[in-house]
Amino acid sequence: METVIFFCLLIYKFARPDDKTAVLDLWLIFLLLVYNISGGLLPDPNLPGSVFIQEIIAYGTGFITPSYFPYYVYKGFGLKKMRFHAFRGVYICLVFPYVLFVIAYGVSGKMSIAQNLLILPVLYAVWVINSLVGALKYKYSGNFSTSESKEELIGLLLSLTPWVGLPVIVYFDLGQVIEASVTNTGFLLLLSLHLKNHISLFRKEHQRLIQSETQLRNWNSTLQEEVERRTHELIKITEQRTNTLVNLAHETKTPLTLIDNYLEEYIAKNGNEEELSIVKRSLWKITTDISNIFDLERLNRGMFLFNHNQVTNFSEVTNDCLALFGPYCQKIGISLHSSVQKDILIKADPVAISRILTNLVENAIKFSVNGGTVEVLLENDGNKIRLSIKDLGIGIPLEMHKKVFEPYFQLNSPKASTQGMGLGLPMVKKIVQELNGEISLNSDPRRERGTLIAVSFRHHPLSIKDKLSAVSFQGGKIRDIGIEKLNLKKIVHDERKKTILVVEDNVSMVNYLQRKLSDKYNVTVALNGNDALHIVRVPGSPFDLIISDIMMDKLDGLNLARVISEDADLAHIPFLFLSAKTTAAEKLQGLKLGAIGFIPKPFSIQELMQQVDSIITHSEKQRKAILSKAIDHLSIMNGHSENKPTNGTDYFEANCKLYKLTAREKAIAKLVCEGYKYKEIGEKLFIAERTVTKHVQNIFEKVDVSNKIELINKLAG
Structure with missing residues (x-):
């Protein structure tokens, strides 16, 4: 029976390795097994070894097994008052008497003389019983009225009592049957009591788990309802915002069209000036971005934007598009090469094909370096129509290949002023998907420069009637797509003027601010925060004011302000933010970094000039006042x-x-x-x-x- 219990407890221990009580029970059963085996077999003259050694082993297990009792009840039943017996008493009153027993038996050679020492364990057992009652009183605060306390008191006393009688049984030689029955009954009673407490604890844990599961199920149900409600609200809010954005884009198209037409008429009558070119370029960028927002949202909603039930001459549309981009590429020093196979027909809206070509070629030109090359290839291999555009520009990192086709994603670029709203490639992808085509991107700046974007469509056999009805698309002239070179006004540094550093990544804005501010100040420009740091840290380059944008590549305006404020040699320079990021949190962050002011874009140049004048004048007065006070203070000291x-x-x-x-x-x-x-x-x-x-x-x-x-x-x- 004890062997079965031992293996059951061993299995339980493997199932729940964190349960420390199982270890206590395993040791108890193990000691009982050792005691029963040694007591039942020894001494036996037929076994190897002397009878003396066998007697010593048999009596030794009889002493060691009860020595475990105080530790077992101390740990298993939480009887703190049994600590002395668990760690010291058993050694003094059981282990030490056993050593005396061995000596007496070895010296006299008579077991009867050694057995007289068994009176010591009997007396110790009486002490343990008294301590056990005291420990139980302490545990239950002297209250034995509960069933749990009564069961524990009676069970522990009954389990210990047989061991008090063990020396009596041995002394009068009542036989091993009585001895084994009495001792094992006591310890099995002790084990049963502990297992009963353990089972009660398991039941309570199980009940708590059931309650927790019920609460969790109810909580999940409530949470799911709340999530569904909030999700519905968010969808509704998002839809309202999207509708507002689309309506705004739609309503803006009319005034932009009027502005564009009147501007064209004015230029036709009075000639084109550089300022008007900048206005045209900015107007074209706004118009393109708004059109992309409007069209992409319509495509996302499943609305029909294009009529693909017509046959388009892909070759003619491509040639017309490239012809319009040609003069502009010559102007900015980029070579545009093409290889277009003749009479490639596709069943698609010519406007859609033109949008694909315009966006891809425009991107290739925007992100090409000066003196770069853009190659356009259109071919039909019988099964598919392939369009590929390749440039030798900055390239797109591998981890960004999927993101560039997501709406509003912008790839950081040293030519940040050329970026739009991140809607061109998403629009291309939507149109390609409508035509059941495929689009792929091949670029890895770590290996080589450049980007290759390829679009392929299935070739559909066309009838003679379809071929005769094929149309091309002339999309009008391609406007200035937004690439402006740094064209600073040549100015000799005037020692009598204050010096300002303008940090801005938009080339058009840099050119504008430099021309407006240079009439009154010495103006130095930087296209990002890193360049600005290199400039201000040059010895002998004192600056009276820094005007900086926030959103820039490499080092943005906020981090630039942080670095400036932490540098003892530069922290005195006033800092003015000029940015389209105008939320309260961004303003607060800028002011915490020590910025003097925060002017939102769009801004009035008169307001900016007045702010600059006030800041520099105030700084000069403050510098003189501080110097004067320092002189007075030193004099007094x-x-x-x-x-x-x-x-x-x-x-x-x-x-x-x-x-x-x-x-x-x-x-x-x-x-x-x-x-x-x-x-x-x-x-x-x-x-x-x-x-x-x-x-x-x-x-x-x-x-x-x-x-x-x-x-x-x-x-x-």
Whole structure:
């Protein structure tokens, strides 16, 4: 029976390895098995070994097994007051007497003499019983009225009592049957009591799991209903916003068309100027983006945008499109090569085919480097019609191949000012899917430059009537697609003007701001945050203001402001944001980084100029005020305020004579004390800045100082 229990507990332990109580039970059953086997077999003269050794082993298991009892009840039943017996008492009152028993038996050679020492375990058992009752009182706070406490008290006492009688049984030699029956019954009763408590605990855990499962099921049901409700609300809100956006795009088309037509008429009458070209380019970009938003949303809703029940001459549409792009490519220095097979017909709307060609060729041109090449190939191999556009531009990383076909995704590019809204390729993909075609992208900037986009359509056999009715599409002239070169106004640096750094990635905006601000200030430009840092960190390049966009490649405006604010040599430069990102959170973030102001795009140039004037004027006043206060503070700290003459000029003159300064050195020292820079001193005295620097070094040596503050303190303090 104990063997079966042992293996059942072993299986349970493997099933629940975290349950520590199973280990306690396993050790108890194991010790009982060892005790029963050794007590039943030993001593036996037929077995190898001396009878003395066999007796020692048999009695040893009889001592060791009850030694486990205090530890078992201490851990298994949570009887904290049994700790002494579990870790010390058994060694003093059981293990030590066993050692004496072995010595007495070995010396006398008579078991009867050694058995007299069994009185010690009997007395210890009485002590353990008393301690057990006390531990149970402590556990249940002296209350034995509950059934649980009564069962535990009676069970533990009954399981221990047979071991009190064990020495009596051995002493009077009542036989192994009685001995084994009494001792095993006691320990099996102890095990049963522990297992009963364990089963009760399992039942409680099971009941809690059932309750938790019910609560979880109810919670999931409630959560699912809430998710469905919120999802429905979000869908409704999203649909409303989309409808508003589409309606806005639709309503904007009419005024944009009127503006475009009147602009064309004005240019035809009065000629084209550079400013008008910029207006045309910006207008064309807005019109294209709005059309793409409107058309892509209609396609996503399953609305019919194109009529594909007509035959289009793919070759003629391609040639017409390339002819319109040709002059523009020559203008910006990009070679456009094509190989177009004649009379390739496709059953599709010519407007759709033109949109595919325009978007793909336009992208290839936009992202090509100066002097690059764009190749267009159209061929029919009998089974499929293939269109491929290849450029030698910046390329598209492998991880971005799928994303570029998602609406509104923009690939970061050094030529950020050429980017649209990320709707061109999604529009192309939608049209290709409508025509049951395929589109593929081949590009890996890590291996080589360039991008190859290929579109293929199934070739449908066409009747003679279809071929005769084939149409081409002349989409009108291709406007300036938005690539503007950096065309800065050539200006000689004026030492009398303040210096401004403009950080903006849109080339058109850079050109505009440089031309507008350069009439009053020295203007340096940078196309991203990294370039700006390189510029401001150049020695001898003092800037009075930084005007920066936020959204830029490499290093954006917010991170640029953070780096500037953390650099002790640059933190004094005022920072002004000029950006289309105008949410309250973005403004707050910019102001936390130390920005003086935040002007949203679109902006008024008059407002910008006024802001710049105010910031620079305020900074100049603040600089002089700080310098003046520093001088006064140093004077007070050194006690000069009490001793200096009433006339400050006389005091300065007296010090100049004291340190034997020349007339030129005295004039320069006076301007230094008044807070002027070396450049300003040179302008006032009509000498070079280098000469001023040399004189200041001589003054420092004569006065025995190392900086301006010490000089001011000694001469004007």
